[in-house]
Amino acid sequence: xxxxxxxxxxxxxxxxxxxxxxxxxxxxxxxxxxxxxxxxxxxxxxxxxxxxxxxxxxxxxxxxxxxxxxxxxxxxxxxxxxxxxxxxxxxxxxxxxxxxxxxxxxxxxxxxxxxxxxxxxxxxxxxxxxxxxxxxxxxxxxxxxxxxxxxxxxxxxxxxxxxxxxxxxxxxxxxxxxxxxxxxxxxxxxxxxxxxxxxxxxxxxxxxxxxxxxxxxxxxxxxxxxxxxxxxxxxxxxxxxxxxxxxxxxxxxxxxxxxxxxxxxxxxxxxxxxxxxxxxxxxxxxxxxxxxxxxxxxxxxxxxxxxxxxxxxxxxxxxxxxxxxxxxxx
Amino acid sequence: xxxxxxxxxxxxxxxxxxxxxxxxxxxxxxxxxxxxxxxxxxxxxxxxxxxxxxxxxxxxxxxxxxxxxxxxxxxxxxxxxxxxxxxxxxxxxxxxxxxxxxxxxxxxxxxxxxxxxxxxxxxxxxxxxxxxxxxxxxxxxxxxxxxxxxxxxxxxxxxxxxxxxxxxxxxxxxxxxxxxxxxxxxxxxxxxxxxxxxxxxxxxxxxxxxxxxxxxxxxxxxxxxxxxxxxxxxxxxxxxxxxxxxxxxxxxxxxxxxxxxxxxxxxxxxxxxxxxxxxxxxxxxxxxxxxxxxxxxxxxxxxxxxxxxxxxxxxxxxxxxxxxxxxxxx
DNA sequence: TCCCCTTGCGCGTTCCTACGC
DNA sequence: CGCGTAGGAACGCGCAAGGGG
Numbered sequence: 001x002x003x004x005x006x007x008x009x010x011x012x013x014x015x016x017x018x019x020x021x022x023x024x025x026x027x028x029x030x031x032x033x034x035x036x037x038x039x040x041x042x043x044x045x046x047x048x049x050x051x052x053x054x055x056x057x058x059x060x061x062x063x064x065x066x067x068x069x070x071x072x073x074x075x076x077x078x079x080x081x082x083x084x085x086x087x088x089x090x091x092x093x094x095x096x097x098x099x100x101x102x103x104x105x106x107x108x109x110x111x112x113x114x115x116x117x118x119x120x121x122x123x124x125x126x127x128x129x130x131x132x133x134x135x136x137x138x139x140x141x142x143x144x145x146x147x148x149x150x151x152x153x154x155x156x157x158x159x160x161x162x163x164x165x166x167x168x169x170x171x172x173x174x175x176x177x178x179x180x181x182x183x184x185x186x187x188x189x190x191x192x193x194x195x196x197x198x199x200x201x202x203x204x205x206x207x208x209x210x211x212x213x214x215x216x217x218x219x220x221x222x223x224x225x226x227x228x229x230x231x232x233x234x235x236x237x238x239x240x241x242x243x244x245x246x247x248x249x250x251x252x253x254x255x256x257x258x259x260x261x262x263x264x265x266x267x268x269x270x271x272x273x274x275x276x277x278x279x280x281x282x283x284x285x286x287x288x289x290x291x292x293x294x295x296x297x298x299x300x301x302x303x304x305x306x307x308x309x310x311x312x313x314x315x316x317x318x319x320x321x322x323x324x325x326x327x328x329x330x
Numbered sequence: 331x332x333x334x335x336x337x338x339x340x341x342x343x344x345x346x347x348x349x350x351x352x353x354x355x356x357x358x359x360x361x362x363x364x365x366x367x368x369x370x371x372x373x374x375x376x377x378x379x380x381x382x383x384x385x386x387x388x389x390x391x392x393x394x395x396x397x398x399x400x401x402x403x404x405x406x407x408x409x410x411x412x413x414x415x416x417x418x419x420x421x422x423x424x425x426x427x428x429x430x431x432x433x434x435x436x437x438x439x440x441x442x443x444x445x446x447x448x449x450x451x452x453x454x455x456x457x458x459x460x461x462x463x464x465x466x467x468x469x470x471x472x473x474x475x476x477x478x479x480x481x482x483x484x485x486x487x488x489x490x491x492x493x494x495x496x497x498x499x500x501x502x503x504x505x506x507x508x509x510x511x512x513x514x515x516x517x518x519x520x521x522x523x524x525x526x527x528x529x530x531x532x533x534x535x536x537x538x539x540x541x542x543x544x545x546x547x548x549x550x551x552x553x554x555x556x557x558x559x560x561x562x563x564x565x566x567x568x569x570x571x572x573x574x575x576x577x578x579x580x581x582x583x584x585x586x587x588x589x590x591x592x593x594x595x596x597x598x599x600x601x602x603x604x605x606x607x608x609x610x611x612x613x614x615x616x617x618x619x620x621x622x623x624x625x626x627x628x629x630x631x632x633x634x635x636x637x638x639x640x641x642x643x644x645x646x647x648x649x650x651x652x653x654x655x656x657x658x659x660x
Numbered sequence: 661t662c663c664c665c666t667t668g669c670g671c672g673t674t675c676c677t678a679c680g681c
Numbered sequence: 682c683g684c685g686t687a688g689g690a691a692c693g694c695g696c697a698a699g700g701g702g
Contacts, residue, residue, distance in 0.1 A: 009673085010689095019674095040434060040437065042673070044671090045378050048375050048671090048694090049692050064403070067397055070397070077419075081435075086439060088416060089417065090407065091403070105411075108370040215604075269395075270570060270600060271600060274544035274545075276577050337666090350665090351663065371693085371694075374692090378692090379695050665699105665701085666701095668698090669698105679688095680684105
């Protein structure tokens with residue numbers, strides 16, 4: 001390439017990277033030749049020399065079970081491409097040993113930093129292997145408190161959903177959630193209870209065992225109808241549980257939203273847009289978390305991030321669809 | 331590392347790679363020291379020297395909308411890790427210009443080969459940039475016929491689903507599908523019609539506009555009940571359309587499976603396991619396609635794959651759940 | 661003579677220093 | 682003396698050929 005342009009290798013490097021002292025004419029010339037030759041710098045050699053691979057490891061415990069991690073990855077990738085970075089994604093399928101090996105592989109690839117993402121908001125033990133490497137947790141908080149993290153604001157989720165139901169006129173509101181404690185469950189429930197209390201209301205919290213799927217939703221809804229038939233609105237832990245509520249309501253001849261308003265959490269579109277009527281739900285900021293993880297990580301890597309907060313708590317948005325309306329006249 | 335072990339750099343290289351003439355004692359010694367030091371070879375330097383990055387580009391048009399591509403990636407990653415390869419995943423969000431740039435970035439990273447995956451089985455125009463680089467298409471066939479591909483056997487999907495309904499005793503079977511032609515739609519419909527014909531049966535094919543979501547399923551089911559009320563079983567284009575059928579059936583007071591048997595395609599678990607009763611469906615071989623793509627690609631790269639077929643058509647499996655039973659007695 | 665190990669070069673960059681007008 | 686260009690070392694590894702006991 002240098003030979004073809006009739007200049008030295010150094011000049012080519014300077015010209016293409018807009019660095020050093022090169023005349024405008026030479027710069028132009030070199031760039032034209034590069035275009036003609038279809039020359040693209042070998043990033044591997046560049047990484048070797050500059051000690052900066054511009055590679056970021058993305059460690060997930062699960063990328064296939066739901067599309068959520070996909071959206072985190074999409075956000076991370078968009079930010080990465082703007083910063084000239086490349087993502088190397090690995091999925092440990094919740095196998096800690098495998099995860100450790102994957103991280104070692106990533107470090108051998110000389111990644112500049114690592115995004116450590118979990119599928120469900122949790123307290124996580126960051127593998128010691130990551131040690132002093134720049135790291136950013138997503139949807140998880142470091143139990144040791146050493147690494148910075150980015151998480152959704154679970155309390156705010158419970159708040160905006162509950163506020164929406166109250167504004168619609170509801171006074172008899174229940175929260176259908178999980179027995180199993182967790183950052184998501186605890187936060188959403190706290191947001192629900194706090195908002196109810198502040199409005200001078202009380203409402204039952206129905207907790208069911210298992211994971212938050214449609215089966216759990218059916219179980220919770222069945223219990224609700226038996227014990228609290230006067231309820232006019234429910235806030236579900238997630239969209240899948242809302243799906244279970246729809247099934248029980250329809251079987252019981254309860255019309256949604258005329259006789260029962262329903263709010264979910266996740267905005268898991270095959271469900272939220274597939275249910276009839278379409279589901280009002282709180283969307284989790286997966287894309288934004290992915291983006292922020294990369295921008296913060298890049299700042300960490302280049303050493304400008306000393307002032308960055310240890311934990312970013314991202315606000316979530318209510319997606320208004322058709323499953324909430326005013327309560328039936330008594 | 332070499333200094334620490336008291337030998338030359340070359341000996342370390344030979345010892346760790348089990349190559350060259352090194353005594354067993356030295357080999358052991360070197361490996362122990364490597365373990366103690368937590369030494370891991372710099373893959374970047376290795377790649378630069380060997381002209382083999384052991385990196386594979388994974389180009390997808392969509393990784394977040396559904397978990398399907400996630401399972402392809404998981405399969406690809408598992409195979410890659412067994413072969414000592416690493417995946418670099420990019421998502422073009424169906425933007426051809428962006429995709430072209432992403433492929434150039436991957437090539438600048440010196441990837442050894444590229445998996446070009448599409449979300450919905452289609453005839454694809456492979457970007458010219460990929461040119462002579464080893465490439466493997468997944469869920470897509472190269473229009474130009476230049477690159478090898480891996481796809482699900484759509485006809486077989488239609489066949490096994492239809493056979494299952496016929497074996498359960500059904501004679502009045504309908505196929506609910508899309509207006510929009512496509513490899514998936516055409517193949518599944520062909521499999522349905524061929525199987526029906528071979529069994530001496532005929533059944534209506536209801537085609538609806540739009541994409542295959544729950545709305546389309548409701549529309550198709552509504553039309554079916556109006557025009558063919560005698561039908562006892564339906565094969566849906568996918569699980570989301572089956573969800574629409576459930577909604578219409580429940581509203582019409584039709585019990586599934588006692589009065590109407592339903593089969594879907596995809597095994598999209600939030601739906602197939604969330605519906606009540608759980609849905610019998612045909613699972614697409616996403617994981618297997620991802621695995622095969624990497625093993626075939628590696629063979630291509632190392633030049634052993636001249637005999638490999640241009641197109642691999644993978645069989646799919648029926649997942650029996652609770653939405654199919656014998657037809658009601660007349 | 662043979663085994664075991666070492667020296668030396670090159671992969672494609674980047675960066676520091678040097679040089680000439 | 683400024684600016685524009687060139688030379689050369691180094692990044693960490695792999696391979697060919699060479700050398701010591």
